[in-house]
Amino acid sequence: MADASSTPAVPHPLAEALAARFPALAGEVTSPRARRLFAEPAPEAFREVFDFAVAELGFDRLVAITGMDEKTSLVALYALSRPDGTVLGLRRRVPREAPALASVTDRFPGAANYERELDDLLGFEVTDLPPGKRYPLPDDWPKDEKPLRKDWKPGSPA
Amino acid sequence: MSSSLLSLVYVIALPGFLCVGGLAMQFLDRKVYARLQHRAGPPWFQPVADSLKLLTKEEIVPDGADALLFRAVPLVALTSAATAFFYVPLWGQHALFAFEGDLVVVLYLLTIPPLCFFLGGWFSTSLFATIGSVRTLTSLFAYEVPLFIALVGPAMLAGSWSLSGMTVYYAAHPLRPLANLLGFAVALVALLGKLEKAPFDIPEAETELAGGTLTEYSGKLLALFRMTLDVEAVVAAALLSAVFLPWGLGLWWPLAWALSAVKIVAVIALLALARTIFARMRLEQMVLFCWRWLAPAALVQLVITVVLNGVLPP
Amino acid sequence: MSRVTIPIGPAHPSLKEPESFNITLEGERIFSAEVKLGYNHRGIEKAAEDRTYIQDIHLIERVCGICSHAHSTAFCMAVEEVAGVTVPPRAQHVRTLVAELERIHSHLLWLGVAGHEIGFDTLLMYTWRDREPVMDLLAMLTGNRVNYGINTLGGVRRDVTPEHLAQVAQVVDVLEQRTLYYAELAETDVTLRQRLSGVGHLSHDDAVRFGAVGPTGRASRIDRDTRRDDPYLAYGQVQFDVITDDHEDVLGRTRVRVKELLQAYRIIRQVIATMPDGPLTVKVPRKIRAGEAIVRYEAPRGENLHYVRANGTDRPERVKVRAPTLANTAAVAKMMEENYLADVPIIVAAIDPCFSCTDRALRVNADGASEVLSWRELRARGIERYRREGVDFGDLNARLSRQLSARKG
Numbered sequence: 001m002a003d004a005s006s007t008p009a010v011p012h013p014l015a016e017a018l019a020a021r022f023p024a025l026a027g028e029v030t031s032p033r034a035r036r037l038f039a040e041p042a043p044e045a046f047r048e049v050f051d052f053a054v055a056e057l058g059f060d061r062l063v064a065i066t067g068m069d070e071k072t073s074l075v076a077l078y079a080l081s082r083p084d085g086t087v088l089g090l091r092r093r094v095p096r097e098a099p100a101l102a103s104v105t106d107r108f109p110g111a112a113n114y115e116r117e118l119d120d121l122l123g124f125e126v127t128d129l130p131p132g133k134r135y136p137l138p139d140d141w142p143k144d145e146k147p148l149r150k151d152w153k154p155g156s157p158a
Numbered sequence: 159m160s161s162s163l164l165s166l167v168y169v170i171a172l173p174g175f176l177c178v179g180g181l182a183m184q185f186l187d188r189k190v191y192a193r194l195q196h197r198a199g200p201p202w203f204q205p206v207a208d209s210l211k212l213l214t215k216e217e218i219v220p221d222g223a224d225a226l227l228f229r230a231v232p233l234v235a236l237t238s239a240a241t242a243f244f245y246v247p248l249w250g251q252h253a254l255f256a257f258e259g260d261l262v263v264v265l266y267l268l269t270i271p272p273l274c275f276f277l278g279g280w281f282s283t284s285l286f287a288t289i290g291s292v293r294t295l296t297s298l299f300a301y302e303v304p305l306f307i308a309l310v311g312p313a314m315l316a317g318s319w320s321l322s323g324m325t326v327y328y329a330a331h332p333l334r335p336l337a338n339l340l341g342f343a344v345a346l347v348a349l350l351g352k353l354e355k356a357p358f359d360i361p362e363a364e365t366e367l368a369g370g371t372l373t374e375y376s377g378k379l380l381a382l383f384r385m386t387l388d389v390e391a392v393v394a395a396a397l398l399s400a401v402f403l404p405w406g407l408g409l410w411w412p413l414a415w416a417l418s419a420v421k422i423v424a425v426i427a428l429l430a431l432a433r434t435i436f437a438r439m440r441l442e443q444m445v446l447f448c449w450r451w452l453a454p455a456a457l458v459q460l461v462i463t464v465v466l467n468g469v470l471p472p
Numbered sequence: 473m474s475r476v477t478i479p480i481g482p483a484h485p486s487l488k489e490p491e492s493f494n495i496t497l498e499g500e501r502i503f504s505a506e507v508k509l510g511y512n513h514r515g516i517e518k519a520a521e522d523r524t525y526i527q528d529i530h531l532i533e534r535v536c537g538i539c540s541h542a543h544s545t546a547f548c549m550a551v552e553e554v555a556g557v558t559v560p561p562r563a564q565h566v567r568t569l570v571a572e573l574e575r576i577h578s579h580l581l582w583l584g585v586a587g588h589e590i591g592f593d594t595l596l597m598y599t600w601r602d603r604e605p606v607m608d609l610l611a612m613l614t615g616n617r618v619n620y621g622i623n624t625l626g627g628v629r630r631d632v633t634p635e636h637l638a639q640v641a642q643v644v645d646v647l648e649q650r651t652l653y654y655a656e657l658a659e660t661d662v663t664l665r666q667r668l669s670g671v672g673h674l675s676h677d678d679a680v681r682f683g684a685v686g687p688t689g690r691a692s693r694i695d696r697d698t699r700r701d702d703p704y705l706a707y708g709q710v711q712f713d714v715i716t717d718d719h720e721d722v723l724g725r726t727r728v729r730v731k732e733l734l735q736a737y738r739i740i741r742q743v744i745a746t747m748p749d750g751p752l753t754v755k756v757p758r759k760i761r762a763g764e765a766i767v768r769y770e771a772p773r774g775e776n777l778h779y780v781r782a783n784g785t786d787r788p789e790r791v792k793v794r795a796p797t798l799a800n801t802a803a804v805a806k807m808m809e810e811n812y813l814a815d816v817p818i819i820v821a822a823i824d825p826c827f828s829c830t831d832r833a834l835r836v837n838a839d840g841a842s843e844v845l846s847w848r849e850l851r852a853r854g855i856e857r858y859r860r861e862g863v864d865f866g867d868l869n870a871r872l873s874r875q876l877s878a879r880k881g
Contacts, residue, residue, distance in 0.1 A: 085701030438591025
């Protein structure tokens with residue numbers, strides 16, 4: 001990518017819009033390349049920022065939710081996209097001991113699969129999920145084995 | 159006495175001949191279908207090999223199924239399809255057996271195989287088979303009436319309810335079968351439903367119902383059911399050619415025989431063509447089609463016949 | 473009428489890979505549908521964390537058998553973005569060329585599968601026959617029919633020659649004629665329309681709500697295509713139209729895919745005409761500096777998302793793959809509402825879920841020893857057998873291209 005290298009000197013208008021609405025995010029929205037924005041709102045403000053981005057900034061599609069294990073905390077990265085090709089990565093950090101996460105299926109019904117995946121592979125505790133079967137692990141997979149956690153190593157079960 | 163002895167020989171030999179003919183027609187159908195799709199198609203012995211393979215396989219009766227009925231229905235289906243063949247004139251103006259009203263008997267005998275498919279599917283207690291059998295029965299109601307009406311037309315024109323009697327009549331009036339062409343078209347389409355061929359292969363639509371009616375059948379029993387379909391195809395094609403293309407049966411018998419074979423091959427090839435160019439219909443589309451277009455067309459044929467009966471000299 | 477629940481899957485003739493649909497029927501009508509996925513989870517994301525970036529390319533390429541190039545390219549793009557390297561223009565063009573050929577083979581394959589699902593095998597045989605030259609092109613360009621292995625970090629592993637490009641152009645000309653015929657077929661064939669029109673309806677609002685992507689979304693008037701909206705590879709330099717359709721049903725999805733085929737031919741012609749000279753790769757360090765990248769890629773089935781997070785070592789910290797099918801399955805249950813059991817296979821097929829295939833065969837000799845046939849031998853055998861039977865594809869293609877040049881001349 002020609003424009004992959006560094007944060008542009010001119011702040012992104014969408015980053016400014018976010019910062020204007022949520023002063024805590026001023027200077028915290030990074031844009032590593034054209035059409036890419038990343039931000040990490042405070043956990044309690046997350047849903048508000050999320051809803052604002054969806055409803056006011058035109059990020060009308062949830063592309064995916066990526067779960068990550070960052071040792072002390074678990075992170076869910078919500079990738080939202082706009083029709084003009086801009087992608088906003090919103091980070092939601094939860095403590096590893098109590099990885100509770102509220103579902104966004106009220107806004108994006110298609111998010112259910114992504115959130116089940118967070119639960120199955122990383123052990124997020126997603127609340128308000130619509131009823132349904134687990135995904136993607138088999139039905140008889142032990143509930144406390146979370147394969148994508150960094151301390152989980154593949155091997156034969158005890 | 160000697161004639162009844164000859165009949166006995168025929169009765170024993172004909173079913174064997176019919177099965178060979180059925181396999182040959184299956185080959186023809188598959189080959190035509192393949193070539194129309196730019197494929198090479200199977201070698202000539204493929205239907206035989208398929209049948210032999212099935213015959214050597216284990217037959218499994220589902221736990222919930224009525225074992226006796228489950229085993230009996232394929233046999234009943236094959237027998238009734240084969241029996242119908244005795245009444246169709248093929249190598250002369252008289253069939254092996256003939257009596258006034260044998261047309262009705264043939265139609266009745268040809269209705270038994272679909273009913274057997276229904277029973278077989280129903281008694282195998284599998285979900286796919288049950289839905290398949292309901293579909294068999296529903297489509298039976300759709301195609302059977304147009305088929306019957308279409309076949310009644312030529313009989314009315316000939317003033318005979320016997321296939322052999324009709325042949326004699328049309329031999330005397332060789333132009334009059336042309337009045338039945340609409341009926342022929344209707345019967346051909348209805349036959350696609352009876353033989354469960356595309357676009358009417360709804361009961362065994364594999365992409366929806368796995369094997370449909372025959373899901374639970376395997377081994378010899380499945381081979382019997384498959385043979386039934388092949389034999390039914392030959393019998394129905396023979397019936398259609400005897401009723402709608404009755405020319406040439408007065409010739410020297412080997413010639414008449416050969417001519418009948420050509421007609422049967424032509425009908426089978428037409429069915430293969432239809433199977434190539436159409437997508438499978440949905441059940442409700444098929445029922446609508448049969449009642450909205452096929453049945454009225456058959457009725458028009460009937461009206462033509464009635465008018466002709468009044469106009470033409472006997 | 474009493475309700476029956478029938479299981480379609482995890483193993484069922486209409487599904488080419490395991491997934492499960494529990495369909496509750498009222499007679500022939502679908503009352504409700506429940507989708508269960510996950511039978512194919514292979515732990516690729518976990519495995520990727522234990523392998524080097526170079527190894528991961530080959531691992532990620534095997535996410536899907538059909539759109540393998542989509543996945544390996546998206547992964548490479550993400551790593552290259554984090555590493556801050558710029559791929560040379562010639563490599564970008566080669567990747568684009570393979571990507572569009574992949575789209576052609578995937579869409580033709582889909583058209584055939586769609587035909588099969590509605591009991592129209594003739595369409596299957598025709599389109600898969602036409603797909604074969606594309607597979608040959610891919611084998612010629614990359615060495616493989618599937619899992620091309622053309623990508624590497626910083627570029628591509630093989631160069632294309634002018635002869636290759638000439639052959640691609642020739643095949644594309646032939647395929648365009650065939651595709652126009654299929655486009656006409658989709659508009660005019662009665663039974664095809666009967667089975668496709670009005671089936672699997674997904675309104676524009678529902679498509680947005682459920683996040684439908686790719687042809688599935690575009691057939692519901694979602695005017696989005698990553699190739700145009702978020703240009704990557706050489707897509708910023710070529711002209712093409714994003715195809716949308718207002719049918720919102722399976723027919724619309726068919727029309728979108730057929731028209732996308734025509735656009736793919738257009739793109740390929742431009743890529744060939746503007747193929748730049750220059751190197752094929754740039755050097756990418758073995759250890760990738762810490763960072764992250766989200767890459768979106770318009771695969772044949774829709775938008776692909778790859779997320780790569782690097783931690784300064786030679787192995788990624790996290791790799792996330794979101795294939796288009798996962799985004800589209802959410803809408804499948806919705807599409808099935810108010811339809812017939814007979815429509816289930818085509819509705820499922822219409823989002824074009826993935827399956828893979830293999831290209832070697834085992835022959836057991838009379839003495840019991842076994843021998844692996846090379847692809848070339850196997851193919852030669854097939855062609856020879858068909859020629860004996862009177863079907864000659866070489867001849868068929870030659871005839872068609874002769875007709876074409878006659879028409880042009």
